[in-house]
Amino acid sequence: MSTSSNLINKAVEHLSKFPGIGQKSALRMALHLLKKTESDTIELSQALLTMRTEIKFCRQCYNISDAELCNVCTSPSKDESTVCVVKDFQDVIAIENTGQYNGHFHVLGGLISPVDGIGPSDIKIPELLQRADTGAIKEAILALSSTLEGDTTEYYIAKKLREKGIHVTTLSKGISVGGELEYADEMSLARSIRNRTNL
C-alpha cells in the first residue's frame, strides 16, 4: 500500500503508528489532508505539537494538566476529602465521563509488579501517603484493574492507608450492566454471586 510519493509514504508511515490505524486508513487520512487547505494541516500539526510539549503533570494528583494544578484539583465543587486512586490518566477520563464521581484523584502512573522490578516507590505511592498525612483525605477509592498487579497494588495501598485511619473502598466487581448473563466470564460471574447485594 505504498504510493509513488515519498512525502505521502512518510506521512502514512507515521500515521499508521496510531493504535487501530492500518496502512489503508493512514493513506486515507493523508489524502484527506491533501484535499483540505494547507492551513488545516498547519493547525492540526500545531495542536498536536502544543499538546505534547505543553502538557504537564498536576503536582498534587499527577493527572495530566494544562497548568501546575489540574482542573479537578482546582475545582471548588469537587470533594477533596475523597480520593480515587487510579493507574493511569486514561482512567481519570473514563471515571470523569461517567458523571458519577465528584471527588479528587491520585494517578499512580503504574502498578506494583515484582516480575518487572516495579516496587511501591517506583510509582506515586509515597506521594499518595504524603497526601494522606496532611489529614485532608477521609476516603480512598481504589479503582485499579482486576489483575495480579492491580490486586497486589490494591492490597499494599489499602494496608498503608488503613494504618493512617483512612476509610478504604474499592470498585464493586461483577457482571457488566446491560450484559447478557451467558456471555459474562466465569470469574466475574463467580464474584457477582459471592458479593450479591440485597434487593
Added chain:
Amino acid sequence: MSTSSNLINKAVEHLSKFPGIGQKSALRMALHLLKKTESDTIELSQALLTMRTEIKFCRQCYNISDAELCNVCTSPSKDESTVCVVKDFQDVIAIENTGQYNGHFHVLGGLISPVDGIGPSDIKIPELLQRADTGAIKEAILALSSTLEGDTTEYYIAKKLREKGIHVTTLSKGISVGGELEYADEMSLARSIRNRTNL
C-alpha cells in the same frame, strides 16, 4: 467525550476531522501521543506539514508528485504510449497498487458535470488533448467511475481522442455500477484493467 485538559480537547477536535475518526478514536490517538516521546509527535507533525506544503502536481499528468514530474512520468520502465485517464490522484494509487498496469496516467481533477457548472475546460481535458497532439499516445484507457458524470466525461473524451486517431478503451464493467473507483477492491480493479473493452 471531553477531558479536563484544553490542550487535549483541541488536539481531539482536530483529529476527529479525519474521515472515519470519531471523538473516542481521536482521544485514543491523542493519549497515544502523550505516552510516546516528544520527538515522536514532532516527527509526525513534521511529516504531515512537509507532505502538505511540499507536494506538487506533475506538470505532465497532474498526479500528485514530489518533484516537477512524478515518479510514473519519469520512470523509464513505464509504457508512455498508453495513458490511463482518471478523475483523481487516489485513483492513480488504486490502479498502481493492482500491479496490472504499466503505462502513464492523466489526472483530470474532476468530471464533467453540467449540473455543477463544470465543463470540459474546467478540468484537465484540454491538457489531455494537447498531450494527444504530440503523437506520443497510442491508447487511452478511460478509467472513470460508473456514474452519470463519469459516463458523460468518458463519452466526451472518447469522441475527441478518436478524432485524433487514438485507440480508446474503457475499464471492463467488473467494477460495481454506481460505485466510487477508490473504494473498489484490488482484484476487481485489476480484472477491469486486464479486460478493458473498446469504446
